[in-house]
Amino acid sequence: MRALHIITGLGVGGAEQQLRLLLRHLPLDCDVATLTNPGPVATGIRADGRRVFHLDMRGNRDLSALPRLTGLIRHGRYDVVHTHLYRACVYGRAAARLAGVRAVIATEHSLGAAQIEGRPLSLGNQALYLASERLGATTVAVSDTVARRLRDWGVPRPRIETVPNGIEAARFRFAPAARKGARALLGIPPGAYVVGAVGRLVPGKRFDGLLRSVSALPQARLLLVGDGPERENLLRLASELGCADRMLLPGESSDLPSSSAPPLPVLLAAMDVLASPSREEAFGLVVLEALAAGLPVLHVTCPAIDELPANEAPGARRIGPEPADLDAALQQHHRAWALGLPTRLPVPRAVERYDISRSADRLMAIYERAAGARIGNQVSER
The missing domain is CATH 3.40.50.2000 (Glycogen Phosphorylase B;)
Incomplete structure (x- = not known):
């Protein structure tokens, strides 16, 4: 199984450093694509032996990033696409679908009662999030509190899984x-x-x-x-x-x-x-x-x-x-x-x-459920 993780940026932040830590414990071949800012965490991920691709996205409405990301997914022949943070979830889920990948997982790291990733919530960004959410297979909440907020937004309960962050x-x-x-x-x-x-x-x-x-x-x-x-x-x-x-x-x-x-x-x-x-x-x-x-x-x-x-x-x-x-x-x-x-x-x-290895095990189970049927079909065809 091969997975591509897509994240909005790789500056020093909680979601970014959590991704790097998680990659050290996931027992599969993973690459990372950052839409913007290949910052210090990108350097660390590369030092850990993972590939990092920079999409060089110029802003929230830089639609030229979508075909570039779609091509990256298609060329890499990934079984799973896993998105992190709002912009990456919106663009990443759409690109994965266009590339023919249906095992699309998104982790919601920073959804508050009145803000997302530090920005005030609006009806517009909520509607865009929900529209793109339907293109994925599973939305992962990092806590039961976030899972409840996702349900309140309108994400169907069966599509939500809770996998907490972890530490070493x-x-x-x-x-x-x-x-x-x-x-x-x-x-x-x-x-x-x-x-x-x-x-x-x-x-x-x-x-x-x-x-x-x-x-x-x-x-x-x-x-x-x-x-x-x-x-x-x-x-x-x-x-x-x-x-x-x-x-x-x-x-x-x-x-x-x-x-x-x-x-x-x-x-x-x-x-x-x-x-x-x-x-x-x-x-x-x-x-x-x-x-x-x-x-x-x-x-x-x-x-x-x-x-x-x-x-x-x-x-x-x-x-x-x-x-x-x-x-x-x-x-x-x-x-x-x-x-x-x-x-x-x-x-x-x-x-x-909250040991990180437990979080990695739970994510692997989600990947296998989402991608299992497709992988089984590919094996049979070979």
Whole structure:
């Protein structure tokens, strides 16, 4: 079986890095096509031994990409086409059908209650999504929350499968020596209290409110991992609050040599608590990664954890969405830390539940169901 994964772009982002991780665990021949931006994750996928094709798409309405993508699929003789992110789902499903591939799978990574991939939902993009969805075989939701939103949109229940994102937990295992080294690298005093956060620097992540909360804690540092259009606004706000020297912005993190920041496991080792103040998340991957590192977590929403029994992730505490809720939760944790609260917790059972190899196995089963009849016919003809 051969599969082509189509994604909108390969900059450093959650869906993009999840695709790279998944490719390492799928036991079949896979290529990747990116419509735009063959960025750092494309470099990583190539380093892992997979081919990456760049379609050089100029914008959402660049229809010339459709015949190029159709030709790529037809020439590659792929049994399965798997699309990721909105634009790739719309163009990829159409191109696969034109190329004669009916085993078309799409993963919905970032569908919120009122936005998709950080952009406000509209009747137009919803209608286009549903029209293209009918060209596929299965739509994969990364959480039960996303599956419910897809059903509410009008995607038929039998066409939806839930396959959660996954992590390689061993990469994040905490070691005291790693904590010491990470803090030395970042210039953080060994005994400082460090609040961490990870994500794209955009308004929806609500990192400005987190910065205000941390600025009110005596001598606390905010280690904010990521990059995006809000970077300058956050720097300006930190200056206004008088805590510019207590906010660290190392940039986007990946395990590539070109990364502007150390790998995420190193940065998590430097933290005392991870905060996720976003009101809309489709899954909440960084919360799982923090739990795998033994960190306590304060989150407003995280479907990966919120959908589980509370005893599976005791280190994750759900808080209210208002700024005062975050203030109170951080102040409480800071007081407990000052009294000698351990900086690390046992890794909870939830982390094992989301092992990436399990996600890969479930996807393989979907591929085989979607492509099985066609492959069987081809074998018979030969």
